[in-house]
Amino acid sequence: MSITIKLFASLREALGQSEFQLELGAIPVENEASSVINVASIKAALSARGSQWHDALNQPNLVHALNHKVVYLDAIVADGDELALFPPMTGG
Amino acid sequence: MTVSLQAEPIDVVAEYAALVGGAPGAAVATFTGYVRNHTGENPVGALELEHYPEMALRVLEELGQQAAERFGLLRWRIVHRFGVLPVSETIVWVGAMADHRGEAISACECMMDMLKTDAPFWKREQGPSGARWVASCESDGQRRARWERGERA
Numbered sequence: 013m014s015i016t017i018k019l020f021a022s023l024r025e026a027l028g029q030s031e032f033q034l035e036l037g038a039i040p041v042e043n044e045a046s047s048v049i050n051v052a053s054i055k056a057a058l059s060a061r062g063s064q065w066h067d068a069l070n071q072p073n074l075v076h077a078l079n080h081k082v083v084y085l086d087a088i089v090a091d092g093d094e095l096a097l098f099p100p101m102t103g104g
Numbered sequence: 105m106t107v108s109l110q111a112e113p114i115d116v117v118a119e120y121a122a123l124v125g126g127a128p129g130a131a132v133a134t135f136t137g138y139v140r141n142h143t144g145e146n147p148v149g150a151l152e153l154e155h156y157p158e159m160a161l162r163v164l165e166e167l168g169q170q171a172a173e174r175f176g177l178l179r180w181r182i183v184h185r186f187g188v189l190p191v192s193e194t195i196v197w198v199g200a201m202a203d204h205r206g207e208a209i210s211a212c213e214c215m216m217d218m219l220k221t222d223a224p225f226w227k228r229e230q231g232p233s234g235a236r237w238v239a240s241c242e243s244d245g246q247r248r249a250r251w252e253r254g255e256r257a
Contacts, residue, residue: 021154021226022237073240077224080159096156096224100240103153103160103184103225104137104196104216 013037013091015054020098026068034058036091051076052085054095073100105172105179107164109157111187114194119183123199129178133208135216137196139189143238148191148229155186156224163223167215175211177202182215184225217247 013036024030039057041047055076059066077096078087089095116136124132139151164182172180179201189195196219200211220241227238 018156020156020224021228024154077156077159080156080162082222096159098156098224099226099237101221101224102227102238102240103155103223104220 015089015092016094017054017058018094018096020096022099023068023071023074023097027065036089049089050085051078051083051087051089051095054089055085055097069097071099074098075100105168106181107161107168108181108183109155109160109164110183110185112185114183114185114197116194116197119181119197119199123179123181123201125179129201130203131205131208132199132201133205133212134197134199135212136194137216139191139193139195141191143229146229146233147231149232150191150230151189151195152228152230152235153186153189153195154226154228155184157186159224160184164219167218167222170218171200171211171215174214175200175202175207177207177211180211180215182219184219184223186225188230214251217244217251220244221248 014033015036016031017034018031019027019029036049039049039053041049041053055069059069075098076083079094120134140148142148168180168182171177177200181199183197185195198212198215200208202208221244228235229238
């Protein structure tokens with residue numbers, strides 16, 4: 013049970029990696045009764061890795077995309093998903 | 105009806121010809137974005153464009169399809185570059201063909217406004233004092249919101 017985490021732009025630079033696998037077994041569930049892991053749980057688990065992670069992941073306007081679609085923090089994460097985290101987009 | 109993500113410069117003449125094909129309909133509008141040599145008072149030597157390929161393709165295809173439905177487009181196309189782009193080179197090209205000019209022009213503007221805030225690309229400017237990530241612009245969000253509210257530009 014794992015998901016792929018992808019980081020882009022300034023977030024990728026700040027954390028020094030662009031992609032890694034995250035074991036879901038190590039993530040505390042958001043709601044004990046339903047055993048649900050959502051984007052907020054993943055973000056909290058990664059933020060606990062140290063101040064660098066905490067600061068980078070808690071910047072205002074951080075965008076979360078689950079399987080290539082922008083989602084809110086309550087989106088449910090499942091085995092095999094791809095969760096991308098990045099600053100606001102500036103293309104065009 | 106298609107999207108391209110590419111490292112090479114956009115051949116605007118060829119893109120126009122391919123969009124129009126053998127039947128120009130009645131109205132064709134296009135927009136081309138180029139790399140500026142400055143941002144405010146800061147000189148810019150080149151632009152680096154990072155992107156999230158799988159999501160960018162999906163978002164741009166959805167944007168084009170939504171614009172086609174909303175404005176009744178006969179044809180549309182979006183081309184966006186990535187990589188290191190020198191000053192004065194193309195960044196983005198959108199084209200729309202419709203029965204009337206209003207729909208074609210609005211579709212181009214709508215696709216561009218949505219693309220700016222929704223497509224996963226990130227610009228980093230290279231200048232004499234080093235490189236810096238471009239911050240998102242509040243006015244881009246406001247321009248996008250107008251289309252959400254159903255207003256015209």
